[in-house]
Amino acid sequence: MTLSFYIHIPYCIKRCGYCDFNTYTPAELGQGEVGRSEISSRYMSSVQREILRAAKELQTKQLPQITTIFFGGGTPSLMDPLDIARTIAKIDEIFSLTKDCEITLEANPDTLNEMNVAGFAEAGVNRISLGVQSANQKVLATLDRTHKNSNVQRALELAVQNGIKGRSIDLIYGTPGESVAALEESLDFALSLPIDHVSAYALIVELGTRLARQVASGEIATPDDDEMADKYRIIDERFNQAGFHWYELSNWANSLDARSRHNQVYWNGGDWWGVGPGAHSHLDGKRWWNIKNPISYMNALDNDLTIIAGEETLSESAKSDERIMLGIRLREGIARDELKKIQEEVVARYIASEAVDQSAWDMGRLTLTLKGRLIADRIVRDLVL
Ligand SMILES: C[S@@+](CC[C@H](N)C(=O)[O-])C[C@H]1O[C@@H](n2cnc3c(N)ncnc32)[C@H](O)[C@@H]1O
Ligand code: SF4
Structure with a gap:
């Protein structure tokens, strides 16, 4: 048996106006005065506690080997590389990693520098997934992004220099006001980068976000289905020409090896343990999910209380529907x-x-x-x- 770990990091420096992920600024969690390294060490200790719980839970069987680990967020690149290293070492010590275990870290371009990229590589991270979204300044402003294109280039150069082989970026298309020329500008930029993988997501206007309020008030208008379809065609064509081929609707890779093995576990109905607040897990047709609030999650682990908020066992027909959907x-x-x-x-x-x-x-x-x-x-x- 094999298993994957998803490790959720629920922190961001600033919330982007379109994003409804389970993530918070330290101030929102009442940790505004706490230093970044303290936040990292406290949070990652809780993560390690949950990993120990996972091992106990699975102990009746032979412990599975770990084929992929994905640090997702939020902004995992805000964590101290030493805490990431300890977490990977802990998983290896308890479960053992396969020799070619894929270890991905999601990163925001503003948070990477010479020191931490070297540290993440040293920790064993061999794949980086960078939130780029767009290269057009107007689109980046509508999306509330703070980074500059030069930060993206620098971050990926550092990944190359430190031998991080898997390098992916996220793009968003269909932002209100994004012209075809602005999309082309993002694609030109993306294809000039040293990457082997790209995810391109249609912008979703999530309820409760600042973007949703701007759309509801008529301040900005979202594109129609025809425009979204045209943009998808342009993206697919440009990536194809550059040797990146789709393997999932929103994902393109320039070789079989560059495909995200972790995401393929999800899409193929494999088993994974989701660590962290709000994280979902799936084992043998059983699913469960953790309590959402990071502080409640950490306190529950400290006090030996349950962190599970809900669970379900999939019926045969639900499993079949899910296989079709994915x-x-x-x-x-x-x-x-x-x-x-x-x-x-x-x-x-x-x-x-x-x-x-x-x-x-x-x-x-x-x-x-x-x-x-x-x-x-x-x-x-x-x-x-
Ligand atoms: C955890 S973030 C990536 C790392 C880092 N937090 C960052 O944003 O730079 C995951 C990705 O989800 C995508 N995403 C988030 N909210 C979205 C939305 N409402 N519509 C489409 N894509 C979204 C973005 O492409 C983002 O890069
Ligand atoms: S898109 Fe990334 S940086 Fe922005 S709020 Fe969501 S998780 Fe945080």
């Missing part, structure tokens, strides 16, 4: 024999409209064409409802 987003798609007769009829309709690949279907797989990728959500709804 699998359809993958280049490899879904095996035809996973589908029921009634779902095959839905597929036939989409083959007729050229959203599903006829020849792959004839060979036993449901995979989407470019046209299908643009309406993947609609196809999923028709298949699982």
Whole structure:
């Protein structure tokens, strides 16, 4: 048996106006006066406590080897590299890492410098995922981002110099006011960087965010579906020309090896333990999730109390729906024999409209064409409802 660890870091220096992730500024948590290294050491000690709990929980079986670790956020690059090193060492000591264990750290360009990049590499981080979003100054301002393009270049150069082999960036497209020229500017910039992977997400206007309030008040307008589809086509074409091929709807890599192994565990229904406030876990069809507030999470661990906020065991039909929802987003798609007769009829309709690949279907797989990728959500709804 193998397992992956997701380790949530719930801190950011400033909240971006579009983001509703479970993340906080130290001031929001009443830790405004506490130094950054103290915050890191206190929080990462709690993380290590949860890792010990995971080991106890799994002890009845032979402890699994760890194939991937993903420090996600929030902003994991705010943590002290020594705390990241201790956490990785703890996991290795208790569970043991596979020799080629993929260890990713999400980073904000403003938080990386010569010292900490060297420290993260030394700790064992071999993949970095950098939040870039756009290279256009107006779009960056609408998104509330604080970084400059030069910080992105510098951060990735440091990753290269320190031998961090996996280098990915996140882009966001469809920001209100983003022209096609501004998108092209971001793509030119992205493709000039020393990266092997890119994630490009359509901007989601999340309820409760500053962006949602600006949209509701009419201050800014969101793009329509046609504009989003045009932008997706442009992104896919530019990446293809540069040798980056899609392997999941929002993810492109320039080699098989550069694909995110951690994310593939999620998409293929594998097992992972999510450590940290609000983190979700999945083991053998059972899911659970932790309490959301970081301070309550740390206090519960300190006092030997439960950190679990909820759990569910997936029924066979829920598992099958989930396989469809995730699998359809993958280049490899879904095996035809996973589908029921009634779902095959839905597929036939989409083959007729050229959203599903006829020849792959004839060979036993449901995979989407470019046209299908643009309406993947609609196809999923028709298949699982
Ligand atoms: C944890 S952040 C990445 C690291 C770091 N916190 C940063 O932002 O630089 C994960 C990514 O989620 C994406 N994201 C967050 N909120 C989003 C939204 N409302 N719509 C689309 N993408 C979003 C962004 O691309 C972001 O880089
Ligand atoms: S996008 Fe990244 S930096 Fe911005 S608030 Fe979300 S997690 Fe923090």
